[in-house]
Amino acid sequence: MNKLEAVIFDWAGTLVDFGSRAPMGAFVKAFAAFDVEITLDEARAPMGRGKRDHIAAVFATPRVAAAWQAQHGKAPDDAAIDALYEVFLPLNTETAAHYSTPIPGAAKVLADLRARGLKIGSTTGYTRSIMTRVLPVAAEGGVATDLLFCSDELCAGRPHAAGMFANMLKLEIANAAHVVKVDDTPVGIEEGRNAGAWTVGLTLSGNETGLSEAELDALSAEERSTARDRATARFTAVGAHFVIDTINDLPAVLAEIEDRLAAGQRP
Structure with missing residues (x-):
């Protein structure tokens, strides 16, 4: 056929x-909750991936990784990804319907x-x-x-x-x-x-x-x-x-x- x-x-x-x-504001707010600012372009770059993978990809951005280390005293690791994902998920769930x-x-x-x-x-x-x-x-x-x-x-x-x-x-x-x-x-x-x-x-x-x-x-x-x-x-x-x-x-x-x-x- x-x-x-x-x-x-x-x-x-x-x-x-x-x-x-929908996800853009949620990503920006989630990082801000940990006192790290990201731009909309940084948030948007890995779009299409699963959201935990997306967060990991944002962390892999040299500028974001450096900002996280400066704020938290260590490089972002799996624990950081999990913590941010836990904050992000309800934010995105809330905004998605809108x-x-x-x-x-x-x-x-x-x-x-x-x-x-x-x-x-x-x-x-x-x-x-x-x-x-x-x-x-x-x-x-x-x-x-x-x-x-x-x-x-x-x-x-x-x-x-x-x-x-x-x-x-x-x-x-x-x-x-x-x-x-x-x-x-x-x-x-x-x-x-x-x-x-x-x-x-x-x-x-x-x-x-x-x-x-x-x-x-x-x-x-x-x-x-x-x-x-x-x-x-x-x-x-x-x-x-x-x-x-x-x-x-x-x-x-x-x-x-x-x-x-x-x-x-x-x-």
Whole structure:
């Protein structure tokens, strides 16, 4: 069979939370609770990873590690990661529901994919406790997936392909060439590539641009193009097969993938 069977989505910045803004304030506040300041760019850089892994990646930033050592008298270690994660998790859980409005057009795209007979899976760097706040808000806006695997339910987080394989097993899909991964972060694209699936990066609705819909609309044409080009370069660097602005551009890409499958091409 040379047809697509499933699309596996990320959540924040892909299906909900335009600009992937929910975790940013929580990361900044969590570090501030330990008297260490981080910037939004530092908080955003590892986005897409499981949140404990994300905190570890922020700590690995030389400036942040130095700031922690100056404040606490020693380099950040596993105990520091655990302590910060314990503070971060309730902060992110509390804010997640407020940033879970579906991205415009997402509900229609999902409905169209289902009408074509495609299965809809998903993975996320969020824990299940955070997603319990996200899912009801998303569902009210018409966004729901057939399946979801959270970062704390897997043996390994992104860029490991555990979440992809878990979806494929549950959805009874044997061939990763019949699967598409859609994500707004490079590490999410790596997750899809590591599974052997087609991958689609989103440049303007998610983490790589990091703006709300209103902020994006306020950009000039040149500024918008610059943001798109910058995000495209990041996705291209990790091997994304396709790069589009938002989920609304996905149906045309899926049609092209099916043409490639029919011609014998594979991811």
